[in-house]
Amino acid sequence: MIAVISDDFTGAAEIGGIGLRNGFTVTIDTSVNTDYDCDILVIATDTRSLCKTEAQKEIKKVTEELLKLRPDFIYKKTDSLLRGRVGDELDVQLHVSGKKKVLLVPANPSLNRTIVDGVYYINKIPLMESGLFEDEFDQGCTSNVIDLIGNDYKEQSFSVSLGQEMPCEGFIIGNTPTNEDLMGWASAIDETVLPAGGAGFFNAILAKIKKEVKSNTFNFGKKALYVCGSNYTPSREVVRKVKEAGGSVLYMPKAILCEENAERLIVEWSEQISDAIEKKDKIIIAVDTLVCKDLKVLSERIRETFARVIKKVLEKVQLEELLIEGGATAYSIIEYLEYKKFYPEQELAQGVIRMRIEQQKEMYLTLKPGSYQWTESIWKF
Incomplete structure (x- = not known):
C-alpha cells in the first residue's frame, strides 16, 4: 500500500x-x-x-x-x-x-x-x-x-x-x-x-507502476448543490457569469456574518436554497462581496456558515450530488457533517474528483481546487 x-x-x-x-x-x-x-x-x-x-x-x-x-x-x-x-x-x-x-x-x-x-x-x-x-x-x-x-x-x-x-x-x-x-x-x-x-x-x-485501468460509467444525479467557496478571482467570475445568464445562483446574504442573530439568517438562507433545489434541481451557492469591519476571522466564519447551511439543507432535501470548490471550505463542511471516509470513483477532469461517502451512501461528493476548472460534464446551467 x-x-x-x-x-x-x-x-x-x-x-x-x-x-x-x-x-x-x-x-x-x-x-x-x-x-x-x-x-x-x-x-x-x-x-x-x-x-x-x-x-x-x-x-x-x-x-x-x-x-x-x-x-x-x-x-x-x-x-x-x-x-x-x-x-x-x-x-x-x-x-x-x-x-x-x-x-x-x-x-x-x-x-x-x-x-x-x-x-x-x-x-x-x-x-x-x-x-x-x-x-x-x-x-x-x-x-x-x-x-x-x-x-x-x-x-x-x-x-x-x-x-x-x-x-x-x-x-x-x-x-x-x-x-x-x-x-x-x-x-x-x-x-x-x-x-x-x-x-x-x-x-x-x-x-512507473501503472495497473490496468477499469472503465467506470458516469451517471450524474439530478439534484445537485454546488458550493463555491474559493476567493480565486477567475473562479468567482465563472459563478458571476452563470448568475448574469439567469442561472440559479444564491449568494450568501451580506448581513449573515455581521448581525447578532445569525441563526435566523442561516435558517432563512437554507430554506431559500432547499426551495430552489426542489424547483430547479441544480443550484450554486457562493460568496460575492462580504464586508464586516468587526469580524477578524472572516474566512473562517464564511466556511462555518457554509457548513451550517448545508447541514440544514440536507435535513430537508435528498441531494444526489454535493460539489465543493476550495480545500478549506470542503474540509470545514465534511468535518461539520461528520463525514470521514471517502472512495474516489471518477476523475472528471484534472483535480475534479467524484467520490462515494462512507457515512452518506445516497449522495456523491465532488471536489475541486479553487484555481482549477470545472468540467463541462457537470458544469451545465
Missing part, C-alpha cells in the same frame, strides 16, 4: 483521482485507522490553515500512525504553488520517517506551472508577477522557491536540476520545466528520499 498525506482536502481528492487514472483503488480518510483494503490510502488533513505548532503536531501524529501500517512509501502532497506550511510540515515528517532528504517537486508543467533555475513560473511569468495569487502569500515573498519554503529552511534547501549531483541531506527542490522532468525526478527516488510535491509528480511516480 502507498500512503499519502495531503495538507488539504481537495489535494487529497486530486491524489485520489490520479490513483484512479493509473488503475489503483483509493481510500481517503481524515484520520488513520487500520481497516483498509486499497492500493493507495490518502489522509486528508487541514494543516494548510493551521499555525506552525499545530500543523507540525498533526503531521507528526499522522506520519507515526501511517508508519505502523508499513506502507511501501509515504508521499507528502503539498500545494503546487507552495502555499501553506510546506517547510514546517516536511521538516517534522523527515525527522519522524528517518529519511535523509526531501525531494520536493511541486510544479506541474501540464498546467503551465514550472520551476526553472529555482524560480516558479505561471504561464512563463514569475509567480509573484502573475497577479493571480499574490493575496495568498506573505508580503514581500518572491518567486524564488527557496524563499517560498520559508526563512527557517533556506540553509538546508537546494534548487537542483536533473543531471546535477543531489545533496545528501536537506530539502531538494527539483527544477521542472517539462513533463519529462517529472518522470526523471520520479526515477531519482530511493529509500533515503521522502518524496513530496504536487499532483504531477505523484502521477509520474505511479506511471
